[in-house]
Amino acid sequence: MRTDPRRPAYDPGVLALPFYDRAHRALAESVDEWCAGNGELWDRARTGDPDTVGAHIIGELGAAGLLAFLDPASDPAGSDQRSLCLVREILAYTEDLADYAFSIQALAATPILRHGSTAQRARWLPPMSRGEAAGALAMSEDQAGSDVAAIALRAETRSGGYVLDGHKTWIANGTLADVFCVIARTGGAGPFGLTAFLIPAATPGLRVYPIDMIAPRSMARVVFEDCHVPADAVLGGLGGGFVVVMDLLERFRMTVGAAAVGFGRRAADTALDHARGRKAYGGTLFDLPTVRASLADAEVTLHASALLVARAAWDADRGAPRFATQGAIAKLYATEAAQGIVDAAVQICGAAGLVKDAPTERLYRQIRSLRLYEGASEVLRATIADTLGHRTGSAATVPAEIGVGHVSA
Ligand SMILES: Cc1cc2nc3c(=O)[nH]c(=O)nc-3n(C[C@H](O)[C@H](O)[C@H](O)COP(=O)(O)OP(=O)(O)OC[C@H]3O[C@@H](n4cnc5c(N)ncnc54)[C@H](O)[C@@H]3O)c2cc1C
Known part of the structure; x- marks a missing residue:
């Protein structure tokens, strides 16, 4: 559920930058509206069995057309990386299981889309894109x-x-x-x-x-x-399994960074609302310099994260040779930053921020895994360092000795 129903789950200022075009802005607006109109579903996600609710959310995403890009027969243009990142950011801001359902479905279908035979694509992509089959x-x-x-x-x-x-x-x-x-x-x-x-x-x-x-x-x-x-x-x-994996991870790491922006923004908004409303010392928490500084730091790192994600996705969409490195940079920075923002949000909310099922308590548990999957932060640092000596293309095309030990789901 939103902290403020009038507040978008993304930063329209970032979307106004030349990285994005009219279609991206329209997509962000429509996904945001869809999320805002599905409050009951997000309530169920908080309290229901994650398997049941997860499967249901995949169905709802399919019914809303948000997975159509996985099947060229229903969406020939498909999705670019900027769109994937925007959808993840908005879903992550709204509800963890929404982002999880969307991202894992895309993670499972993308190898079929990019490497599948005609028969494999025909069998699996239509039901996966309608949310009728999960991968x-x-x-x-x-x-x-x-x-x-x-x-x-x-x-x-x-x-x-x-x-x-x-x-x-x-x-x-x-x-x-x-x-x-x-x-x-x-x-x-x-x-x-x-x-x-x-x-x-x-x-x-x-x-x-x-x-x-x-x-x-x-x-x-x-x-x-x-x-x-x-x-x-x-x-x-x-013998093509490694290429399938690398091709996938290179595209998805930046989307993990985008999800981190969503989680982080949700935490920062929650903390800001709390600080403004919480009476303290004859004013509010928002009057305290240290609280203001903490919120300012969150704002700065969120802006930096969003820009790194935008650059990585834009690089991928224009076929820049080092987009995989930009994806690793965006994931590393945004996920580490989001962890800090969520922690700072708990600090600002005080004990109330740790009550079971409070937004910050849930974010505190949800954000942790992003620094591990699809490349632990340490692995990404090693990958980025590798490229400093080898300014070559994507890892799927570089010589085997580069980055082979630094591959992670
Ligand atoms: C929520 C979640 C969802 C996941 N989803 C999937 C999924 O759908 N499919 C799937 O196959 N897997 C999935 N995973 C697994 C995920 O890919 C692994 O957790 C990840 O690859 C790390 O592997 P590991 O947990 O075995 O840790 P290890 O590989 O043992 O690493 C542990 C730690 O060792 C250090 N380390 C490891 N390698 C290096 C290195 N090269 N340089 C420096 N330090 C290093 C890092 O600090 C790292 O965090 C998921 C994990 C989580 C938490």
Whole structure:
């Protein structure tokens, strides 16, 4: 729910910059209106079972046309990165599960969109874009999180197809997914022995176990035991799994930065409202210099974060060779900044900010994972440092020795 229904969930001043055009401004306005008009849904997200509500939100996003870009048959123009970032920012400002539903659906469908065969695209993209089927990306394992090259899940050739044995963990929307994009090892050690597979959740030998996290969201461990899939389950070519992953992460890291802007702005707005209304020392908290300074710092870092996200998305949309680095910079800065803003918002709200289900209490739990997934902050620093000596293109096209150890979901 909004802190102030008249306040947009994004900064129109940033959208007025030349990074954006009329279509982006119209999109932001319509998504903001859609979010503001769905208060009951966000109330349910706060109190309901995250699997049930998450699946419902995917359906609502589909019905509203917000996932249409995932299917070229219903939206031939698709989405650019700026639009993806704007939608995530506004959804994250509104409700964590809304951003989660949107982002994971896009994360799972994008490999199909960019690397799928005609048959794979025809089977999965229409229902995913209507919100009638949910997807998940299954990459991480117990011993292979940041170190994607260590993925151990085996896919052995047998009877003209493949048999998978092993596990995946920390799989977002894993408990409600209809289809998994799974990264498995078909070849030797290292990143280029990996292949992506598209595997329906109902496939015998695939089992899902829920995991409870700090912020209630669908999360699962997925176990494969003698799991047979046909040869046409391969997505993007044998040995192409690493390219599928990198291509995806390079585009999505900046969107995590955008979500961080949304979470951070929501926290800053909540703190500002509290500071203005809270009586103290014959005035309000907003009269205190340290509180004003804290709110000013939040404003400055939010502006910086929004600009870094805009630059990364704009670079990606214009095909700039180093857009992946800009995405890493935007994610690193915006997620670290948002963590600080949420913490400062709790401080300004005092004890009231830590009451269960208060906006700041929820944000405090929700923001933490953004500094870990799709590239932990330390991994991103290493990736950015790597590029200082190699001013080359995207990681999907650079030589294997660059950045291979710094790949993360
Ligand atoms: C909310 C959430 C959603 C997720 N969704 C998915 C999903 O949908 N699909 C999926 O496959 N995975 C998902 N993950 C897993 C996520 O990708 C991993 O948590 C992430 O890759 C980090 O891996 P790890 O947790 O094993 O930590 P590790 O890789 O063990 O890293 C732990 C810490 O070690 C340090 N570190 C690691 N590598 C380096 C390095 N190269 N340089 C410097 N320091 C380093 C960092 O401080 C890092 O935070 C999700 C995780 C979360 C929290």
